[in-house]
Amino acid sequence: MNKILVCIKRVIDYNIKIRINSDESGVVTEGVKMSINPFDEIALEEALRIKESGKANEIIVVSIGSEDCQQQLRTGLAMGADRAILVEHQEQAEPLIVAKLLYEIVQQEKPELILLGKQAIDDDCSQTGQMLAELCSYAQATFISKLDIEGNVLTVTREVDQGLESLEIDLPAIVTTDLRLNEPRYVKLPDIMKAKKKPLDVMNSSEFNVSTDAFFKVIKVSAPPPRQSGIMLTNADEAFDALKTKGFFD
Amino acid sequence: MNVLVIAEHNDGVINVSTSKTLSCVSDLSSQQTDLLVLGNNSELATQAALFQNVNSVLYLEDQRFDHQVAAVMSPVIAHLATEYDCVLCPSTTFGRDLMPRVAALLDVGQMTDIMAVTGPLTFERPIYAGNAIQTIEVTDKEKIVGTVRLASYKEVEMNNQANIKHIELPEIELPLHSRFLGIQSETNERPDLQVAKIVISGGRGLGSSENFNLLYDLADKMGAAVGASRAAVDAGYVSNDMQVGQTGKIIAPDLYFAFGISGAIQHLAGIKDAGTIVAVNKDPDAPIFEIADIGIVADLFNFIPEFIAKIN
Numbered sequence: 001m002n003k004i005l006v007c008i009k010r011v012i013d014y015n016i017k018i019r020i021n022s023d024e025s026g027v028v029t030e031g032v033k034m035s036i037n038p039f040d041e042i043a044l045e046e047a048l049r050i051k052e053s054g055k056a057n058e059i060i061v062v063s064i065g066s067e068d069c070q071q072q073l074r075t076g077l078a079m080g081a082d083r084a085i086l087v088e089h090q091e092q093a094e095p096l097i098v099a100k101l102l103y104e105i106v107q108q109e110k111p112e113l114i115l116l117g118k119q120a121i122d123d124d125c126s127q128t129g130q131m132l133a134e135l136c137s138y139a140q141a142t143f144i145s146k147l148d149i150e151g152n153v154l155t156v157t158r159e160v161d162q163g164l165e166s167l168e169i170d171l172p173a174i175v176t177t178d179l180r181l182n183e184p185r186y187v188k189l190p191d192i193m194k195a196k197k198k199p200l201d202v203m204n205s206s207e208f209n210v211s212t213d214a215f216f217k218v219i220k221v222s223a224p225p226p227r228q229s230g231i232m233l234t235n236a237d238e239a240f241d242a243l244k245t246k247g248f249f250d
Numbered sequence: 251m252n253v254l255v256i257a258e259h260n261d262g263v264i265n266v267s268t269s270k271t272l273s274c275v276s277d278l279s280s281q282q283t284d285l286l287v288l289g290n291n292s293e294l295a296t297q298a299a300l301f302q303n304v305n306s307v308l309y310l311e312d313q314r315f316d317h318q319v320a321a322v323m324s325p326v327i328a329h330l331a332t333e334y335d336c337v338l339c340p341s342t343t344f345g346r347d348l349m350p351r352v353a354a355l356l357d358v359g360q361m362t363d364i365m366a367v368t369g370p371l372t373f374e375r376p377i378y379a380g381n382a383i384q385t386i387e388v389t390d391k392e393k394i395v396g397t398v399r400l401a402s403y404k405e406v407e408m409n410n411q412a413n414i415k416h417i418e419l420p421e422i423e424l425p426l427h428s429r430f431l432g433i434q435s436e437t438n439e440r441p442d443l444q445v446a447k448i449v450i451s452g453g454r455g456l457g458s459s460e461n462f463n464l465l466y467d468l469a470d471k472m473g474a475a476v477g478a479s480r481a482a483v484d485a486g487y488v489s490n491d492m493q494v495g496q497t498g499k500i501i502a503p504d505l506y507f508a509f510g511i512s513g514a515i516q517h518l519a520g521i522k523d524a525g526t527i528v529a530v531n532k533d534p535d536a537p538i539f540e541i542a543d544i545g546i547v548a549d550l551f552n553f554i555p556e557f558i559a560k561i562n
Contacts (some may be wrong), residue, residue, distance in 0.1 A: 002433075027378065122377065130347065131350045131354040134432070141347075142347045147492075160344070161499065162435050169427055192420055215359025219386060221384050227543075234548065240543055248505055
């Protein structure tokens with residue numbers, strides 16, 4: 001195939017323990033390490049492997065968000081993507097709005113395959129890929145842990161609640177990636193230098209005829225209720241008795 | 251409001267996830283709640299009619315719905331949804347695959363993982379793997395589209411006699427670009443992880459796939475389901491459909507046992523709503539003890555046989 005489009009989101013790094021703002025409007029992002037959403041990184045790694053196997057010519061990474069997303073796009077270029085597109089838009093846009101902006105990019109670039117992570121680890125929505133698939137009227141394969149390409153047909157393994165599902169879909173298609181698909185490569189310093197010379201186009205969401213009105217208003221973001229502290233015991237007898245007093249084993 | 255709930259089913263049985271989704275409807279001011287079954291087995295409609303909170307079952311039979319491929323179902327659901335104020339689906343892999351396509355066709359935003367209804371148009375949902383709770387208000391008054399987090403809701407009673415309406419496939423072209431090939435699952439006579447009242451999980455501390463037999467013995471004594479941490483799955487001890495945690499299954503059993511599980515954030519996110527958490531670990535500093543109701547610093551290989559003897 002000619003092109004693969006990989007959509008990446010800038011999120012708080014997965015190793016960071018998030019803190020909620022004092023006014024409960026969201027989480028603290030200032031001075032916090034930001035990264036490519038780990039599931040999107042897996043999507044990019046898969047695209048690179050497809051290209052390396054000779055089955056694709058060009059990998060484009062795209063992100064929707066603030067100008068700071070250029071950092072994550074540069075990381076994507078350092079991993080091996082050929083070029084990048086940033087559509088500047090407010091941070092934390094709702095998935096449907098992101099999907100509509102991505103749809104515009106799909107119309108421009110006409111990739112045969114579009115890869116995204118199965119969800120972003122910040123809002124945990126798990127919607128953008130499927131919404132984009134419907135907007136494009138494309139087939140989708142979500143939550144995949146294995147992917148094979150033969151001509152115009154993708155065969156995937158999907159991680160579903162009932163086990164591992166095998167699905168066959170025709171290109172063009174949208175695929176969302178799960179954890180076990182691959183392990184993304186580490187970026188090496190020379191690649192970071194090389195990535196600086198790769199093209200990164202910047203657009204603005206206002207250039208597209210897409211309504212960006214929000215469907216939801218965030219009233220507040222709060223900490224989950226803590227669990228009450230428990231008791232420490234030393235052996236099976238005590239554990240059994242403690243559970244019995246709680247009403248188990250009756 | 252009028253609510254449409256999309257039924258999930260597997261192997262000719264309506265999934266418990268559907269029941270829990272119907273339970274969420276109790277918190278909405280619903281005048282009419284219909285349960286849509288897209289399937290290829292009329293037995294499904296009969297089962298669906300038993301669930302409380304359902305006024306009518308809408309049953310649409312077509313062999314193309316056998317395997318519930320999202321792209322095939324979404325146009326039909328979006329077409330029928332125009333008559334409703336709210337469309338809900340379980341937040342399982344089924345619902346997460348399907349509902350965004352429906353929302354995109356309806357041109358409305360979607361809420362994933364509704365965990366509480368706090369007002370006529372306000373809802374709570376977890377973000378950052380459950381480390382924060384977001385309260386959001388629907389500003390589009392036209393339509394509410396969402397998936398319901400199973401761990402937040404109980405099942406509804408099954409003593410209803412809803413009427414069953416057989417409906418015709420609307421004149422919509424359904425796509426042919428997706429073909430289901432098969433599903434491979436662990437054959438398991440134990441209860442399903444997501445609905446079991448008691449769940450017994452093992453982590454890397456189990457050390458091998460054979461040692462999981464110890465957990466199966468205990469589970470069979472207690473009528474429990476068996477789960478595992480991501481570390482145990484990644485080590486190859488058990489298959490990935492047993493994984494409990496943010497990237498596996500999020501569960502809320504009455505009683506949860508964690509054996510040899512250190513308690514990575516991603517695992518804890520999957521068990522936060524469990525009733526009583528019992529943790530057995532050799533390491534007294536394991537983070538699992540911070541959220542356990544009952545913590546035991548012990549060698550699980552001594553603990554489990556002693557515990558089984560005690561039950562006997």
